[in-house]
Amino acid sequence: MTSHDMRRAKNRRGGRSLAPVLLAAPGLLAALLASAPAWADAAPGATACTGCHGPAALGSAIPSLDGHAADEIVTQMHAFRSGERKATVMDRIARGFTEEETRAIAEWLAKPEAARHAQP
Amino acid sequence: MPSRRALIGGVAASVAVAVLAAPQVRAQTQPGVIVVGGGFAGASCARALKRLDRDLAVTLIEPEAAYLACPFSNAVIAGLRGIEAQAFRYDKFGRYDQFGDIALIRKRAVAVDAERRRVRLEDGTDIGYTRLVLAPGVDLRFDALPGYDEASAATMPHAWKAGAQTLLLRDQLAAMPDGGIVILAAPANPFRCPPGPYERASLIAHYLKASKPRSKLIILDAKDAFSKQRLFEAAWQELYPGLIEWVPLSSGGRVTEVDPATRTLVTEFGNHKADVANVIPPQRAGAIAQSAGVADQTGWCPIDPVTFESRLQPAIHVIGDAAIGGAMPKSAFSANAQAKACAAAVAALVRERPLAQPKLINTCYSLVAPGYGISIAGVYQPRDGLLAEVEGAGGTSPLEAPLSVRELEAAYAQDWFRTITSEVFG
Known part of the structure; x- marks a missing residue:
């Protein structure tokens, strides 16, 4: 079991033990759900990124996008699009997104790691 | 009820x-x-x-x-x-x-x-x-190619769904004597994994070159063009000169009938007898x-x-x-x-x-050899009722690139697989 799996298992246990509290207090459940980072808010195209870019714990040669600020992602995508930053595939993908679309994706990606990989 | x-x-x-x-x-x-x-x-x-x-x-x-x-x-x-x-x-x-x-x-x-x-x-x-x-x-359509039904797949594997068929084709290649002829029949579009037959041809060629160098691989194709074609062909020339022969539709590549008993593939231009036949039927x-x-x-x-x-x-x-x-x-x-x-x-x-209007991405890696990867990518959005490619984006790896780029793409291919399977099944 990797450390990532272990964290997931811990999260699962945590979620289960909360259940009676939530049953007793539907208002609390609603508050938790409202604060949970929502996939429903994902900008068009954003969820496709995780097909290649996984959690940092995976230790992939493809960089994780976890922990990057939105501005940083926008700057890098711009550099990919212009060819200023050399790439194998990201230059070809970056050219498919406008400045506005890129910004929206970057804002979503910059949300906490939990938004994409861990239990909501 | x-x-x-x-x-x-x-x-x-x-x-x-x-x-x-x-x-x-x-x-x-x-x-x-x-x-x-x-x-x-x-x-x-x-x-x-x-x-x-x-x-x-x-x-x-x-x-x-x-x-x-x-x-x-x-x-x-x-x-x-x-x-x-x-x-x-x-x-x-x-x-x-x-x-x-x-x-x-x-x-x-x-x-x-x-x-x-x-x-x-x-x-x-x-x-x-x-x-x-x-x-x-x-x-897989077992009604589309005369002679090719489910029983034929036990002799001429398609290996187009992973599992027993994958192992059957592997084992047939392993049992084939040096100097044998491997034939891969590729279908017309559309089909699952457009670059797949050509990646397969590449990796089989890699195996033959190392283990059975007098053997030959013929691709009988129902098309005149295929995914990442220029990259594949350039790599074949570089890595496997004389080993792979691609026969396109216009040169009689389309297989019209097969005979599993004799491992024969029939085209409009003649018959081909194989030692190992990998028939990828229409789907x-x-x-x-x-x-x-x-x-x-x-x-x-x-x-x-x-x-x-x-x-x-x-x-x-x-x-x-x-x-x-x-x-x-x-x-x-x-x-x-x-x-x-x-x-x-x-x-x-x-x-x-x-x-919301969706925007989608595709990235496909193919291995031409271990440590030699190439890719195709695209960005898509709805247009005229279909998912259309965003113009100006996407395309294949460059035709001219140092080996370090191919090595990097091979590493990315491996890690893409780890990442996506972890997201989907992990």
């Missing part, structure tokens, strides 16, 4: 948990969303639905205990990788999946009654849905798509590019290889990206929220 409770005890139990936790959504979560098929498309979609909306009742219908992935199965055929590296169990689905309860039903879905909105299982029971997502992948959407009435006369499923809802039946969505994805190729990456976009649309439709 048998009662709901009798039909689906396990599902009812997990629905009950959701209802207890959130009574306000009871009306909306009964009877919920059913996903048929646990491949890259279906498994991704079931999880994405729960990620989007934990209170949505989601059922995944998949008869197998484990999924055998096709990407990288060509490396198994070439003896570079064990089949176990292709297997992904559904152990982490079901109760307490990381994104909430998914009701996993380990049975085969055999029919869909689109009018009554019910899916029938192999044991005769049936389950209702508010929305159905079909991700059945492909069926169509998986059988459940025909039953649901969502496949058209081509055998594939026309969809709305925003919602992935069938053009032929309401409340049924089709994703992955079975769908007519417009410019998107039938790949694992496409299936995963479509699944997440479809899940967003399904969740919005169920909750009566506004729909």
Whole structure:
């Protein structure tokens, strides 16, 4: 079991033990759900990124996008699009997104790691 | 009609948990969303639905205990990788999946009654849905090529679904004497994994060059062009000179008949006798798509590019290889990206929220040899009722590139597989 799996298992246990509290207090459940980072808010195209870019714990040669600020992602995508930053595939993908679309994706990606990989 | 409770005890139990936790959504979560098929498309979609909306009742219908992935199965055929590296169990689905309860039903879905909105299982029971997502992948057409039926596949493997067929082709290659002729018959478009036959030819050539250097590989092709063609051909010339011969449609490449008894492949230009014959037949959407009435006369499923809802039946969505994805190729990456976009649309439709225009990405890596990778990528969005390529984006790896770029893409290919299978099954 990797450390990532272990964290997931811990999260699962945590979620289960909360259940009676939530049953007793539907208002609390609603508050938790409202604060949970929502996939429903994902900008068009954003969820496709995780097909290649996984959690940092995976230790992939493809960089994780976890922990990057939105501005940083926008700057890098711009550099990919212009060819200023050399790439194998990201230059070809970056050219498919406008400045506005890129910004929206970057804002979503910059949300906490939990938004994409861990239990909501 | 048998009662709901009798039909689906396990599902009812997990629905009950959701209802207890959130009574306000009871009306909306009964009877919920059913996903048929646990491949890259279906498994991704079931999880994405729960990620989007934990209170949505989601059922995944998949008869197998484990999924055998096709990407990288060509490396198994070439003896570079064990089949176990292709297997992904559904152990982490079901109760307490990381994104909430998914009701996993380990049975085969055999029919869909689109009018009554019910899916029938192999044991005769049936389950209702508010929305159905079909991700059945492909069926190989055993009626399209004279002489090639299911029995012929035991002699001339297709190996176009990972598993026993993959190992059969591997073992036939291993048993072939040096100097043998391997023939790979590639189908016309559209089919699962457009660069797949050529990656396979490359890795078989790698094996032959190392182990049986007097052998030859002939590709009999029903097309005049193929995915990443210039990159493949340049690499073949560089790595496997004289070993691979590609016969396009216009030079008589289309196979019109096969004889498994003599391993003969017939074309309009003559007969080819093989020592090992890998016949990749034409394909169509998986059988459940025909039953649901969502496949058209081509055998594939026309969809709305925003919602992935069938053009032929309401409340049924089709994703992955079975769908007519417009410019998107039938790949694992496409299936995963479509699944997440479809899940967003399904969740919005169920909750009566506004729909967003999706934007999708595809990236396909192919290995030409170990440590030598090439790729094709694309960005897609709805246009004129289809998923169309965003102009100015996408394309293949550069034709001229140092070996370091090919090495990097081979490493990315490996890690793409690790990442996507972790997201979908892990």
